Amino acid sequence: MSNHYQILVIGGGNAGLSVASQLLRKRSNLNIGIIDPSEKHYYQPAWTLVGAGIFDINKTIRNEKEVIPKNTTWIKEAVAEFMPTENKVKCSSGDEFTYDYLVVCPGIQLDWNKIEGLKETLGKNNVSSNYSFQHAPYTWEMIKNFKGGTAVFTNPTTPIKCGGAPHKIMYLACDYWRKKGILDQCDVHYISGAASIFGVKEYAETLKKVIGHYNIHVHFGANVTAINGENKTVAFETKEIDENLNQKLCSENAACYGIIEHNDTEDLKKVILNFDLCHTVPPQSAPDFIKNSPLRDPANPLGYVEIDKNTLQHTRFSNIFALGDCTNAPCSKTGAAIRKQAPVVVTNLLAIIDNKTASAQYDGYSACPIPTQYGKLMLAEFDYSNTPKMTFPINQAKPNWAMWILKTKILPWLYWNKILKGTA
Ligand SMILES: Cc1cc2nc3c(=O)[nH]c(=O)nc-3n(C[C@H](O)[C@H](O)[C@H](O)COP(=O)(O)OP(=O)(O)OC[C@H]3O[C@@H](n4cnc5c(N)ncnc54)[C@H](O)[C@@H]3O)c2cc1C
Incomplete structure (x- = not known):
């Protein structure tokens, strides 16, 4: 050679x-x-x-x-x-x-070790991540067998590959539990290092409605620091404890919250959340x-x-x-x-x-196919300026069946048969 x-x-x-x-x-x-x-x-x-x-x-x-x-x-x-x-x-x-x-x-690089305890518990104790070939099937085991309780989905503070993946799986899980008739017994939390659900206004509007539809509690600007699988807790730091969280702290049904540290000078709080199911995404670099x-x-x-x-x-x-x-x-x-x-x-x-x-x-084009339920998907396409760049002559901010087929059937075929071969 x-x-x-x-x-x-x-x-x-x-x-x-x-x-x-x-x-x-x-x-x-x-x-x-x-x-x-x-x-x-x-x-x-x-x-x-x-x-x-x-x-x-x-x-x-x-x-x-x-x-x-x-x-x-x-x-x-x-x-x-x-x-x-x-x-x-x-x-x-x-x-x-x-x-x-x-x-x-x-x-x-997936920095699993940046979340204390994660490596030790990944793939057991109802903690999984679709960011690993080995563990993605376990995510489905958790979702399928969930009987209600607190479900936590995390998104790190760093940029990641496919920024939509941490919440895509959350919408599908919620839809599955809705169909199973247990969604009202599920307390679903999205703990995200981002400042909002999506950087492009047009697509964010759709996702806000989806979040409302599934009654998901969102915590933005939050940094997940530890996951303890045996005790079933996730720890995160946040500057903002929003009103909902404070109300929940005072509420009888708020067993899943507890502030363990509050430093006024730094204005950074540490929050511990109990979970029954946790899908997590590691920080990346x-x-x-x-x-x-x-x-x-x-x-x-x-x-x-x-x-x-x-x-x-x-x-x-x-x-x-x-x-x-x-x-x-x-x-x-x-x-x-x-x-x-x-x-x-x-x-x-x-x-x-x-x-x-x-x-x-290159103009910064990227796309994020976000399933909002089984059978429907919003294909978010945009560029460096966060302006929508829709390929199809439909309003892609509205989830639809054709985009679901694109994601689940056409794109996998295109990848192996055209993209890797340099013809698409
Ligand atoms: C859960 C999940 C969902 C996703 N969903 C979507 C989606 O819906 N749509 C979408 O477009 N994208 C999605 N992505 C992102 C997409 O998979 C990545 O953006 C893409 O694979 C990046 O390609 P890459 O070539 O940069 O890296 P990779 O495809 O990861 O390839 C990197 C290669 O480099 C090799 N390598 C590593 N270290 C070395 C070394 N030291 N020396 C030589 N080689 C090395 C690796 O073995 C590997 O083969 C998703 C990703 C994940 C994890």
């Missing part, structure tokens, strides 16, 4: 394979190496559906060797170090590879080997790769591009965003190879 490639791609996930396939479709003689240590490739967007009991987890996984584009070289190693001034990367095995051009897309590298954005506390948010070219190393979940581009981190980013990287990379300027522009 050679240790020099014209184009070296770091990460053979959604972004890496899309870019490699599209590059080869444009220029079949390119010499491309893809470094990725994983034997398996995952279609993560379907994990929400697995957690809701309507998708087979085994259909979300394939062998990496089956999806790696033909005429590329798969290097089954993990990159540990970037040496951009020498056009070189070093792997954890000690092997080094050099390149003319580099495409960086190793995804995002750039993979550590990016954080510790010269490629990182020094101004970004989460260590993402520093790129021009429109051309996707590194701001300091002109032969390096990055896309997908690992970058500091202020877009929503989704596969849908990658569908629009990949052609921009391909066009600009080929332009640079031809000694032209990188002029293709």
